[in-house]
Amino acid sequence: MPELTVGLLVISDTAAADHATDRAIDTLTAVIAEANAAADLAHASYEWLVDERRIVPDDKDKIQEKIREWCDVRQLSLVITTGGTGFGLRDVTPEAVGEMLDKTASGLVHGMLAASLRITPFAVMSRPVAGIRKHTVIITLPGSPKGAKENLESIIKLLPHACVQAAGGDSRSLHSGGVRQLEAEAGLTGSATPRTNSHDRHSHLHESGGISGDDSVRSHSHSHGCGHGHHAPTPRTKQPSDELLSNELSADVTRRHRSSPYPMISVAQAHKLIAENLPLPTIIRHKVSETLVGYILAEDVTAVESVPAFRASIVDGYAVLHTDGTGIYPVVSVSHAAAGESKVLSSGEIARITTGAPLPSGATAVVMVEDTRIAEKTEDGSEELRVEVLASGLENMENVREVGSDVRAGEVILRKGTQITAIGGEVGLLASVGVQQVNVYRKPVVGVLSTGDEVVYHDREGPLKLGEVRDSNRPTLLAAICARGFNAVDLSIAKDSAETLEETIKDALKSVDVIITTGGVSMGEKDLLKPTIERTFSGTIHFGRVAMKPGKPTTFATIPSASSVKPIFALPGNPASANVTFHLFVLPALRQLSGYRENAHLPTIPVTMEHDVPLDPRPEFHRAVVRVDRGGTLVARSTGGQRSSRIGSLQGANALLCLPATSEVGDKRTRIPRGDVVSALLIGELQSLDI
Numbered sequence: 198m199p200e201l202t203v204g205l206l207v208i209s210d211t212a213a214a215d216h217a218t219d220r221a222i223d224t225l226t227a228v229i230a231e232a233n234a235a236a237d238l239a240h241a242s243y244e245w246l247v248d249e250r251r252i253v254p255d256d257k258d259k260i261q262e263k264i265r266e267w268c269d270v271r272q273l274s275l276v277i278t279t280g281g282t283g284f285g286l287r288d289v290t291p292e293a294v295g296e297m298l299d300k301t302a303s304g305l306v307h308g309m310l311a312a313s314l315r316i317t318p319f320a321v322m323s324r325p326v327a328g329i330r331k332h333t334v335i336i337t338l339p340g341s342p343k344g345a346k347e348n349l350e351s352i353i354k355l356l357p358h359a360c361v362q363a364a365g366g367d368s369r370s371l372h373s374g375g376v377r378q379l380e381a382e383a384g385l386t387g388s389a390t391p392r393t394n395s396h397d398r399h400s401h402l403h404e405s406g407g408i409s410g411d412d413s414v415r416s417h418s419h420s421h422g423c424g425h426g427h428h429a430p431t432p433r434t435k436q437p438s439d440e441l442l443s444n445e446l447s448a449d450v451t452r453r454h455r456s457s458p459y460p461m462i463s464v465a466q467a468h469k470l471i472a473e474n475l476p477l478p479t480i481i482r483h484k485v486s487e488t489l490v491g492y493i494l495a496e497d498v499t500a501v502e503s504v505p506a507f508r509a510s511i512v513d514g515y516a517v518l519h520t521d522g523t524g525i526y527p528v529v530s531v532s533h534a535a536a537g538e539s540k541v542l543s544s545g546e547i548a549r550i551t552t553g554a555p556l557p558s559g560a561t562a563v564v565m566v567e568d569t570r571i572a573e574k575t576e577d578g579s580e581e582l583r584v585e586v587l588a589s590g591l592e593n594m595e596n597v598r599e600v601g602s603d604v605r606a607g608e609v610i611l612r613k614g615t616q617i618t619a620i621g622g623e624v625g626l627l628a629s630v631g632v633q634q635v636n637v638y639r640k641p642v643v644g645v646l647s648t649g650d651e652v653v654y655h656d657r658e659g660p661l662k663l664g665e666v667r668d669s670n671r672p673t674l675l676a677a678i679c680a681r682g683f684n685a686v687d688l689s690i691a692k693d694s695a696e697t698l699e700e701t702i703k704d705a706l707k708s709v710d711v712i713i714t715t716g717g718v719s720m721g722e723k724d725l726l727k728p729t730i731e732r733t734f735s736g737t738i739h740f741g742r743v744a745m746k747p748g749k750p751t752t753f754a755t756i757p758s759a760s761s762v763k764p765i766f767a768l769p770g771n772p773a774s775a776n777v778t779f780h781l782f783v784l785p786a787l788r789q790l791s792g793y794r795e796n797a798h799l800p801t802i803p804v805t806m807e808h809d810v811p812l813d814p815r816p817e818f819h820r821a822v823v824r825v826d827r828g829g830t831l832v833a834r835s836t837g838g839q840r841s842s843r844i845g846s847l848q849g850a851n852a853l854l855c856l857p858a859t860s861e862v863g864d865k866r867t868r869i870p871r872g873d874v875v876s877a878l879l880i881g882e883l884q885s886l887d888i
């Protein structure tokens with residue numbers, strides 16, 4: 198399918214200083230993904246491919262440098278800028294872009310402004326420009342993600358047409374920006390897509406864009422005819438710039454990065470980026486049953502019925518009129534805890550009653566059987582005929598549960614945000630008041646993929662060949678995910694090839710909400726995950742390195758999907774690293790996606806070290822066993838060797854000690870001494886007493 202390549206340029210001093218503050222890239226990527234979905238539905242034969250995403254400050258030179266590269270060298274189909282179009286002193290986008298346009302496109306500007314003015318009069322404060330440089334269409338959107346989204350949505354249907362024309366009506370130049378196409382042309386991926394001829398494509402664009410009567414498009418498609426379907430490919434020279442190499446799937450090993458292009462961020466920053474970039478939880482209806490455990494309520498729940506629904510006895514004994522006092526009374530009826538009517542009780546009468554049974558009407562109290570004596574029996578001696586009430590001074594409704602005294606119909610019994618626990622209290626409460634279904638947040642379905650040419654199934658028969666490694670990450674993570682009550686999908690093992698990764702991830706995106714991969718995220722030439730996410734799936738890598746041990750190359754990205762975005766956690770291949778980063782980053786994310794709010798993180802508790810523990814230059818998450826000692830103190834002991842490859846460091850562990858980096862402690866200490874208190878992240882159950 199022909200690709201219309203897009204560059205997204207965020208122009209903002211703030212976002213350039215701290216990429217985490219940027220919302221525009223995700224917003225615009227989602228608009229483009231939606232346009233692709235709509236085009237797909239309309240059977241249009243083109244697809245937008247976001248090929249470049251960059252953030253630059255409000256600096257004319259920096260803006261022009263990118264525009265030059267993307268238009269003149271990369272020959273992208275479309276460049277979208279956002280930001281710097283206001284009246285502020287630093288706002289220079291229209292000037293920077295305006296100077297570089299070969300032709301202006303005032304129609305696009307009018308279209309965007311008209312759409313904005315329908316929403317807010319402040320649209321007059323935007324100074325957009327649009328036009329063509331060489332073969333690339335350029336549009337400038339406002340900086341607010343909302344405004345940018347509205348502007349882009351107002352013209353996006355027309356842009357394929359504009360891009361085709363700007364490319365000179367030449368399908369080759371339209372294609373030339375598509376990197377995947379290029380790789381196919383150069384025989385790099387080995388999977389050249391058959392090209393659609395220009396006639397077909399233009400007639401499809403025609404339908405989807407709703408444009409009619411445009412001679413130039415029609416005559417162009419006519420003049421090139423079907424011949425271009427098999428036109429000899431014209432490979433474009435690759436640019437050896439560092440930026441291009443940063444996510445090049447097929448770069449020679451000599452041309453790969455020699456230092457990671459991903460900034461090293463702190464664990465706290467990583468948590469923030471994850472929390473901010475996850476999609477919102479969705480709501481489902483779920484029946485009240487044992488399978489409700491673990492879900493979080495997405496609504497306040499109101500009692501349908503009262504508990505008790507009738508006046509009920511609290512004890513086994515005799516229903517009486519409390520005003521009758523002590524004395525001998527005939528037993529006129531029996532009220533058992535069972536459905537059915539009972540006789541009206543009058544003064545001078547009593548009724549035998551069991552715990553939980555309805556109080557006969559007329560009765561105002563219950564006397565415990567222990568406070569009575571049989572005065573007369575039936576002839577066969579099986580039942581009492583008359584009973585002496587010994588208890589005096591009974592209160593009105595003594596030993597009676599009033600209607601609705603436990604729960605009143607209409608009362609809110611559970612608040613939105615409450616988790617249905619394994620204790621059973623919430624299920625019990627819901628069941629008791631006749632609530633049969635509740636709205637809860639859907640739990641995400643999580644796919645787990647191991648990657649690596651060396652990785653073999655853990656249950657593969659026979660000895661390992663040199664270099665083979667049994668897959669421990671997938672069984673470990675599947676176990677941890679299921680045990681926490683999430684649905685896991687086994688995505689198997691993918692070889693270290695761009696095609697396999699692409700195919701596997703593409704398939705997984707159809708059935709899972711979150712993807713976890715392990716391996717292939719560091720600096721090796723076979724570490725292909727990051728470029729695959731960026732290039733093939735137009736994903737945004739929110740971070741690719743974290744200052745921590747283990748887990749340094751932990752990567753978090755989102756991939757645009759039809760409805761919103763799908764998170765992908767690309768964890769390091771080392772088994773201990775994969776498990777630690779799962780508990781530290783992925784589990785809180787899964788909890789947030791299932792409706793947890795501020796409590797999405799696992800709890801952290803202060804623990805006392807039972808022995809010295811060495812510190813590392815990186816903040817470390819040291820696997821440990823925490824127990825309550827005989828004095829009631831929480832004490833921690835290391836699980837031993839902490840090498841990232843050693844999954845045994847997690848055997849028996851229930852905590853990760855959060856140890857500071859050597860640089861973070863005073864006096865350049867290299868150890869935490871025995872008896873010191875450190876913080877521990879509780880990843881398992883707390884054991885009481887010594888074991």
Ligand SMILES: Nc1nc2c(c(=O)[nH]1)N[C@H]1C(S)=C(S)[C@@H](COP(=O)(O)OP(=O)(O)OC[C@H]3O[C@@H](n4cnc5c(N)ncnc54)[C@H](O)[C@@H]3O)O[C@H]1N2
Binds near residue numbers: 671748
């Ligand atoms: N030059 C550099 N090399 C490395 C760096 C670095 O910064 N510069 N970081 C190191 C760190 S820290 C880690 S952690 C690892 C992470 O590597 P990857 O995520 O790329 O993972 P792989 O290279 O694919 O594998 C690493 C290791 O783990 C074994 N592995 C992988 N998958 C599995 C599995 N499913 N089950 C069991 N074992 C698995 C694999 O065989 C390797 O031994 O990179 C360092 N290198």
Ligand code: MOO
Binds near residue numbers: 745746769771841842
């Ligand atoms: O950070 Mo890596 O996970 O040490 O081994």
Ligand SMILES: [Mg+2]
Binds near residue numbers: 716717718719720
């Ligand atoms: Mg590696």
